[in-house]
Amino acid sequence: MGVVRLMNYKPGDKVKIKTWEEMKEEFGVFTSQKININDHLCCFNRTMDEVINKLQTNRVLTIKEIIEEKKEVPQKQLKICEHYIMKEMVWNKKQEENTGDKEKYRWTDNMIEASVEEPIPILSRFDLLDL
Numbered sequence: 001m002g003v004v005r006l007m008n009y010k011p012g013d014k015v016k017i018k019t020w021e022e023m024k025e026e027f028g029v030f031t032s033q034k035i036n037i038n039d040h041l042c043c044f045n046r047t048m049d050e051v052i053n054k055l056q057t058n059r060v061l062t063i064k065e066i067i068e069e070k071k072e073v074p075q076k077q078l079k080i081c082e083h084y085i086m087k088e089m090v091w092n093k094k095q096e097e098n099t100g101d102k103e104k105y106r107w108t109d110n111m112i113e114a115s116v117e118e119p120i121p122i123l124s125r126f127d128l129l130d131l
Contacts, residue, residue: 009109009112010066011065013063014062016112016113023111032046034046042081051089061086061087061107062087065085066083067082067106068082069106084106
């Protein structure tokens with residue numbers, strides 16, 4: 001039997017990431033630079049927000065893969081967290097060698113505003129004549 005994923009999106013999906021202000025309003029601020037999501041299992045930080053804005057993709061990212069991560073929570077319980085890795089935010093090879101980690105930012109469903117569908121091109125009657 002395969003692994004049952006609880007994530008709302010799949011690799012290849014384009015999703016729009018919420019803004020710092022939207023997440024701050026929804027979850028509150030843990031520190032001036034960090035918003036805790038999912039009971040401290042992951043966080044959204046100012047740097048993530050700044051990097052998204054620099055990409056000039058209108059906050060739309062493409063899911064590259066889903067990864068599992070084991071984390072110990074305060075009650076000494078082990079929780080398995082699933083995160084998205086975004087295609088546009090993958091580290092380069094040198095960063096991976098320096099840190100031992102191939103991905104810097106991890107994303108969850110709570111950070112995603114909505115799925116974004118690719119627009120279907122509208123053909124004019126003149127385009128149809130060329131077919």
